[in-house]
Amino acid sequence: MNLLIPCAAGVEASVKRQLKALGYGDCPAINGRISLAGSFYDVARLNVFLRAGERVLIELGAFPVSTFEELYDCARSLPWEEFLSAHSLIRMDGKSRQSKLGAIKAAGGVVKKAVVDRLKEKLGVRSLDERGERAVVGVSIYNDVASFTLDTSGDGLHKRGYRTLAYEAPLKETVAAAMIESSVYRAGKPFADLFCGSGTIPIEAALYALNIAPNAGRDFDFTKWKCAPDVLPEVRREAEETRDRATKLRLFASDLSENAVSIARYHAKRAGVEKHILFSCADMRKFSSDEKYGVIISNPPYGERLKEDDLFSLYRDFGKLYRSLPAWSCYFLSGYAGAARAFGGKAEKRRKLSNANIPCGFYGYLGAKPPKYK
Ligand SMILES: C[S@@+](CC[C@H](N)C(=O)[O-])C[C@H]1O[C@@H](n2cnc3c(N)ncnc32)[C@H](O)[C@@H]1O
Numbered sequence: 001m002n003l004l005i006p007c008a009a010g011v012e013a014s015v016k017r018q019l020k021a022l023g024y025g026d027c028p029a030i031n032g033r034i035s036l037a038g039s040f041y042d043v044a045r046l047n048v049f050l051r052a053g054e055r056v057l058i059e060l061g062a063f064p065v066s067t068f069e070e071l072y073d074c075a076r077s078l079p080w081e082e083f084l085s086a087h088s089l090i091r092m093d094g095k096s097r098q099s100k101l102g103a104i105k106a107a108g109g110v111v112k113k114a115v116v117d118r119l120k121e122k123l124g125v126r127s128l129d130e131r132g133e134r135a136v137v138g139v140s141i142y143n144d145v146a147s148f149t150l151d152t153s154g155d156g157l158h159k160r161g162y163r164t165l166a167y168e169a170p171l172k173e174t175v176a177a178a179m180i181e182s183s184v185y186r187a188g189k190p191f192a193d194l195f196c197g198s199g200t201i202p203i204e205a206a207l208y209a210l211n212i213a214p215n216a217g218r219d220f221d222f223t224k225w226k227c228a229p230d231v232l233p234e235v236r237r238e239a240e241e242t243r244d245r246a247t248k249l250r251l252f253a254s255d256l257s258e259n260a261v262s263i264a265r266y267h268a269k270r271a272g273v274e275k276h277i278l279f280s281c282a283d284m285r286k287f288s289s290d291e292k293y294g295v296i297i298s299n300p301p302y303g304e305r306l307k308e309d310d311l312f313s314l315y316r317d318f319g320k321l322y323r324s325l326p327a328w329s330c331y332f333l334s335g336y337a338g339a340a341r342a343f344g345g346k347a348e349k350r351r352k353l354s355n356a357n358i359p360c361g362f363y364g365y366l367g368a369k370p371p372k373y374k
Contacts, residue, residue, distance in 0.1 A: 003042065004149060005034040005053040010353035010362065011178035014052045018181065022049055031097075031142045033057075040228050043152045044235040047220045049213045051177035051204070055153035057138060058083070062147040066100045068110050075114035075139070075148055081122035083150055083227050087132025090115060093151065096141040104141070111139045111148065133224035154221030161218045162271035165263045167198035171299045171333070175355050176204040177214070179362060182349075183297055183331045185209070187247050190294030190328075194284040194318075196253035199264025199277075201297050206273035209249055213239035249276035256283055285317050293370045294328045302336035302360075315342035327367040335360045 007015050012029045019027050019036065022045065027036040034053070038046070046056045060083075063074040084090070092108035101107050115137055116128055136151035158173040180201070185191055187209035193201040207214050216239040222228045255261050261281045268274040284300075300318060302311065315336065322330045323345065331349070332339070335358050340347055349364030 001038060002059040003036050003038045003046065004057040004059050005046065005050065006055060006057065007032060007034065007053055008172070008175060008354050010351055011052045011175065014178040014181045015050065018049075018051060031140070040222070041231045041235070043222055044231045045238070047153055047157065048215050048235050048239055050157060051181065051208065051214050052174045053157055054174060055151055055157055057149040057151055060148045060150065062145055064144055065141065065146045066144055068101065068106070071101060071107060071146060072110050072114045074146060075111045076118050078118070078148055080115050080118050083225055084115070084119055084135050085132060085226060086119065086123050086125045086128055087130070088128070088135045089130045089132060090128075091134060091136045093136050093138045094140065099141040099144045101141050107139055107141065111137060134221055135225070136221070152220060152222035154219070157215060159218070160214050160271070162203065162267050163198060163200065164270065165198065165266060167260060167263050169301070169303055170198045171200045172355055173200055173204060173214070175333070175353060176200045177208065178353070179297055179331060179333060180205050180208050183295060183364065184329050184366065185295040185297060187244070187249060190250060190252070190289060190291045192252040192287065192289070192294060192296050193298050194254055194287050194296060195298045195300045196255045196264050196279070197260050197299070199253060199267040201299060202251045202253040202264070202277045203268050203271045203273055205251055205297065206249055206268070206276045207271065210244045210247060210273070210276070212243045212273070216240075251277045252280070253277050254280040254282045254284070254287065256281070285321060287321060289325055289328070292327045293367065294325065296322065296328060296330040298332045300332055300334055302334045302339070308338075311336050312338055312342045315339050316344065319343035319345060322365065329367045330365045331363065333360050333362045339363065
């Protein structure tokens, strides 16, 4: 099967590196989706292990289209009956960019009709009751080429299951994972998130450093499809065997808000990593450390609740604090346009990253490297 992994803007490189580490080689990215060949076993592995990908899709086909008739014919020509049943609850998802068929809602309706007509003919039924397993059919039209997919994940892969309490402006887990993966943080280094909010960054850092598969505990839509072999238990066993149970991390996480810290602590407990994170309620300006070569990864505030002057001084003080630490590196994600100017110094890494469709800058400041040990 051809598998596609959609990614948020700016995180493709991180997903590609993880795919390589999982043994899938160099996978090409086209229009924000990484493509690779795989079986249902790979579908299960990718859903369980991927940290920064949004979901795992099976692409049934892709064709040039310029009219709704062509769209219907192409969708109807695909073997939907190999995946769906007469009871499938068919939901549509669609996108169109730079294409003649820009009316995506109408396009979704046409594709759904084609899928239903095909299923009725091939399964020999007069109607579909749609009372069974969910199947999200996708149609993405880019430059007049329509790609038809089935979503194996169901809920987006950022929904790990540990973040159950609401908190203002939480970072998407997949974006936090990409920030950590592309930083110099590795198990054993001191780590701090000084604006931890609901705890996403330190929790994702712990999952990453301990090689814990982020989605080993949740379910996925494909497991209810009758065509899919029962491969999830084997993949969960692999996740159990490859996680690091020996290392004890020393992650530090703090926030000005007491409520945020207690929510973060609760989420860390749910994720099973609370003993690796020391939480504290404190102003970022109070942080200090005698340890060298640590890494700060944070998502400071940038919403409308802070005035421009306050934002500027917050980022200016954050920059001053960072430069007072011995050989630390610092990474932060912010949608505040003046963030890098206020922080000061020169960012060695600077990238556009979107968090829940808000365009943000991801900035990296690198401290001195530790000496090499023999
Ligand atoms: C964008 S939110 C962080 C969201 C977090 N990454 C998450 O996933 O939930 C920014 C956080 O900075 C905290 N904050 C604001 N000013 C602070 C300060 N001076 N020191 C420490 N934390 C502060 C806020 O309480 C808020 O929780």
